[in-house]
Amino acid sequence: MSNLLLISKDILIKDYLSPYGNVDYFTPNISELASMGTIFKRHYTAAPSTAMAFTSMFTGKYPYETDRKKYTEVDEYQGITLFDRLYDQGYEVKVLWDQRYVYLAQRYSKCYGKHTQFYNVEWLTKDIPPHVPGKYDDLSYRNEYTEKLLIEIRKFLDRVVGNRDNVFLWIHLPHVLAGRNTYGSDIDIFDIIVGYCREYFNDNNIFITADHGHMNGTHGKYGYGFDLYEQAINIPLITPKINSSDEILFPTSNIQLEEIVIDRKVTELPYVISETAYYEQPHRKLAIIQGKYKYVYEKQMDRRYIFDLSWDPYENVNFAYPEIYDVDRKQYFAISQRIHYKNWDVILSKLEELDSIRNKIWKNPTWYVDQYEKVKYVVKRMAVKLLKK
Helix, strand or coil: CCCEEEEEECCCCHHHCHHHCCCCCCCHHHHHHHHHCEEEEEEECCCCCHHHHHHHHHHCCCHHHCCCCCCCCCCCCCCCCHHHHHHHCCCEEEEEEEHHHHCCCHHHCCCCCCCCEEEEECCCCCCCCCCCCCCCCCCCCCHHHHHHHHHHHHHHHHHHCCCCCCEEEEEEECCCCCCCCCCCCCHHHHHHHHHHHHCCCCHHHEEEEECCCCCCCHHHCCCCCCCCCHHHHEEEEEECCECCECEECCCEEHHHHHHHHHHCCCCCCCCEEEECCCCCCCCCEEEEEECCEEEEEECCCCEEEEEECCCCCCCCCCCCCCEEEECCCCEEEEHHHHCCCCCHHHHHHHHHHHHHHHHHHCCCCCHHHHHHHHHHHHHHHHHHHHHHC
16 A cells, blocks of 8 residues: 545646646646656546535536535535545545635535545635736735745645555645735646655655636636636546556546546546536536537526537537527528538537437426526625625
């Protein structure tokens, strides 16, 4: 037995990492691990928000497969988790994360096993200045906070891992590490932390991933949690050698984490799923990814999308409707007049197939609950707007 490390970072999109093609960041440790192991090119989170993503990572279930109805504080998960399985194999199971996750993500997930020891620390991050409309935040770095973080992470690893050989440690790092100020501004620090971890964990036992990504300007959006575009749900996963492959090119899901970590293999699924909310929530969206095709259903708008990701990686062209609205000419045109695409019959057949899959797994609340949740959602959104004025 030897120590196992799962290290993840909040809102980590693939574009931030050198093994996925980034040329702006120097990540020698992550890049070296990737060169020796396996890079997952199409790894999807089951949900683009933290607590839902954690639940799927550690239970092996998609959100729709749980008994959870909406995003609220939940009871302890009663099934077997990844932490339980590793504990049964003789590992001490431990979690290091920012203390805010105790009342943010943990309340809404509670899927960390019966024997897990938590280290809820305050030095991983510092408050980022609030966003003021029309003004820039302070963009200067606070190196003293970063230096403290690096000192503390070394002390933590020495104290908690040290010379042991039976530790499973999950480190989850926040959106922005202490001393930095912007999503993606701390990738060099992330890499340094990975380097420190390599002193305590064999390279063949280190797994690097994210809970979800963020929109990063895609389609004019910059957050996460409400969208199923690739930037938000197609997340990095770098592992020791899996399936004897340098790369895994078929779609995989974070519900397969147990198979990947424990069995050191991954199975190609018929399709993978990602969803933004539980079934009673009115703003729920569901994505089904099968091969190069991606299907999305929006509950609130009762609208379908289907994209050919190999032909249209930026998800600009929705083939689900025969007509498109020209916002300049104020009228509809046949999409086939405006888009030269060679596989119309194939993609329309795929639309029907994925529609059928969605109908099999989709669950609706009762009429009363549905109306109540819709009204509550609208009132909440209006209240947020009023408070911002």
